[in-house]
Amino acid sequence: MATKTAYENLKERFAQMSNLQNAGSILGKDMETTMTSGSTNDRIEQITAIAMASHHLMTDPQVEEWLDRAESDASNFSSEDRRNLDLMRRDWIHGAALPADLAKAEAELSAKGERMHVEHFQSGDWSKMKDWYEHSFNIAREVGDAKKDKLGLPTIYDALVDTYSPGIRVSVIETEFAALDQELRNLIPAAVAKQKQQAPTLPLKGPFPAQQQMELATRVATAMGFDFNRGGLFAIDGHPSSGGSSDDNRITTRCKEGEFFFSLYSSIHEAGHGMYSQNEPLAWRYQPIGGHLGMSVHESQSRIMECNAAMTDEFIEYLSVQANDIFGSDPSLSAGNLKKHIHKVEPSFIRIAADELTYSMHVILRFGLEKAIIEGKLDAKDLPEAWNAGMKEKLGVIVPGNEKGCMQDVHYPIGSVGYFPSYALGSMLAAQFFAAAERANPNLRTALGKGDFQPLATWLHDNVHSQGSIMPADQMIKQATGEGLNAKHYLDHFKARYL
Numbered sequence: 001m002a003t004k005t006a007y008e009n010l011k012e013r014f015a016q017m018s019n020l021q022n023a024g025s026i027l028g029k030d031m032e033t034t035m036t037s038g039s040t041n042d043r044i045e046q047i048t049a050i051a052m053a054s055h056h057l058m059t060d061p062q063v064e065e066w067l068d069r070a071e072s073d074a075s076n077f078s079s080e081d082r083r084n085l086d087l088m089r090r091d092w093i094h095g096a097a098l099p100a101d102l103a104k105a106e107a108e109l110s111a112k113g114e115r116m117h118v119e120h121f122q123s124g125d126w127s128k129m130k131d132w133y134e135h136s137f138n139i140a141r142e143v144g145d146a147k148k149d150k151l152g153l154p155t156i157y158d159a160l161v162d163t164y165s166p167g168i169r170v171s172v173i174e175t176e177f178a179a180l181d182q183e184l185r186n187l188i189p190a191a192v193a194k195q196k197q198q199a200p201t202l203p204l205k206g207p208f209p210a211q212q213q214m215e216l217a218t219r220v221a222t223a224m225g226f227d228f229n230r231g232g233l234f235a236i237d238g239h240p241s242s243g244g245s246s247d248d249n250r251i252t253t254r255c256k257e258g259e260f261f262f263s264l265y266s267s268i269h270e271a272g273h274g275m276y277s278q279n280e281p282l283a284w285r286y287q288p289i290g291g292h293l294g295m296s297v298h299e300s301q302s303r304i305m306e307c308n309a310a311m312t313d314e315f316i317e318y319l320s321v322q323a324n325d326i327f328g329s330d331p332s333l334s335a336g337n338l339k340k341h342i343h344k345v346e347p348s349f350i351r352i353a354a355d356e357l358t359y360s361m362h363v364i365l366r367f368g369l370e371k372a373i374i375e376g377k378l379d380a381k382d383l384p385e386a387w388n389a390g391m392k393e394k395l396g397v398i399v400p401g402n403e404k405g406c407m408q409d410v411h412y413p414i415g416s417v418g419y420f421p422s423y424a425l426g427s428m429l430a431a432q433f434f435a436a437a438e439r440a441n442p443n444l445r446t447a448l449g450k451g452d453f454q455p456l457a458t459w460l461h462d463n464v465h466s467q468g469s470i471m472p473a474d475q476m477i478k479q480a481t482g483e484g485l486n487a488k489h490y491l492d493h494f495k496a497r498y499l
């Protein structure tokens with residue numbers, strides 16, 4: 001029997017880790033959807049054991065040896081194997097290259113930070129959290145510093161952003177966010193003023209039974225092309241999400257009694273994530289090159305379905321027909337009235353509850369603040385004042401307390417610095433992809449009016465999903481749309497819809 005090459009060993013090892021991570025994700029989804037509450041402790045032990053096993057497989061000193069050896073052989077690799085090897089090295093840097101004490105401090109952040117956030121955020125009492133925020137930012141800065149040169153990136157903050165959005169540079173984000181910020185300052189008040197001129201919106205007549213809401217969400221997710229033979233949609237009490245593996249993708253939503261928009265649009269969002277996972281390239285399954293391109297591109301696949309497709313006037317026509325059919329005929333379910341609900345713009349405090357137009361301002365604010373803290377230009381302890389000033393400047397709102405301000409998100413307490421940009425980058429990319437898909441299929445919107453997502457889904461499959469990580473994100477974006485990341489498409493989309 002011939003001995004395996006270093007690269008063959010790596011492929012086998014990365015496939016094992018991929019399967020362990022998928023198994024952990026399925027156990028987590030099962031915990032949210034069907035598991036009885038008495039099983040919680042048992043399940044957390046299982047999920048932790050799987051995460052530990054995967055971590056041990058990555059930190060095993062043999063992996064670094066194999067990487068070194070494979071890299072010295074790589075001149076005769078195919079371009080795809082070379083790319084797969086580069087991604088293995090990147091995963092290893094993020095997962096195993098930190099000094100032991102820093103890796104431990106980082107792991108403690110995520111475990112303890114979440115508990116502290118849950119315990120204190122509702123009080124808005126900054127004195128309880130300010131030292132922890134400072135500690136968390138200090139650890140994040142050390143982590144970025146330790147990874148920056150190994151990843152070949154220019155700044156500490158680039159190294160942090162790379163954890164979530166590989167292939168997208170901070171200098172590019174800065175330029176595009178500045179353009180967006182500038183224009184949104186005019187667009188938001190103009191949209192609000194225009195909506196004030198409209199005839200009043202009819203309130204929805206609830207209650208809407210959960211079973212009927214799930215019927216509507218399932219009809220739409222099926223029309224989108226989510227494969228219910230390799231996944232499922234479940235109603236839960238917690239926060240909607242998606243997880244599992246390519247061939248067993250579990251998405252969740254939550255039903256509120258008085259309206260059906262939340263369950264519907266979060267299902268559409270998560271089904272967009274799910275379709276990206278379901279359509280990863282089969283030939284490279286379980287390898288880094290076969291996986292997704294990071295959180296920005298992932299978020300583009302959910303937002304393109306949620307905002308760009310399912311908020312078009314055409315789709316809302318289709319939605320009105322379905323809603324009248326499922327919930328019973330009512331004037332409040334007319335396409336015109338549904339559109340007023342769905343397109344409502346209102347500056348507010350909470351990012352996750354923000355409408356499409358004001359959403360990016362929440363993210364641009366966080367990007368500027370976290371970058372300033374990492375660069376030492378802002379003291380983490382002064383976050384509330386800087387936050388509140390930013391909210392007033394960007395959205396014209398006065399933050400009443402830190403629970404509605406800088407303490408609302410779990411990201412900073414758990415050390416996820418560099419994550420926030422992916423939310424706005426995803427929405428921006430979604431608009432850019434939608435514009436390209438529409439250029440390729442001029443009848444795309446007409447099709448959405450009939451509940452036909454196929455022109456859009458096929459374009460996404462061919463240009464994004466089936467590409468896995470074969471190209472870095474910036475190259476994939478250029479190949480799919482003919483240009484690099486460009487805020488112009490997002491702004492054009494807003495102007496067409498809201499002005």
Ligand SMILES: [Zn+2]
Binds near residue numbers: 269299
């Ligand atoms: Zn998402």
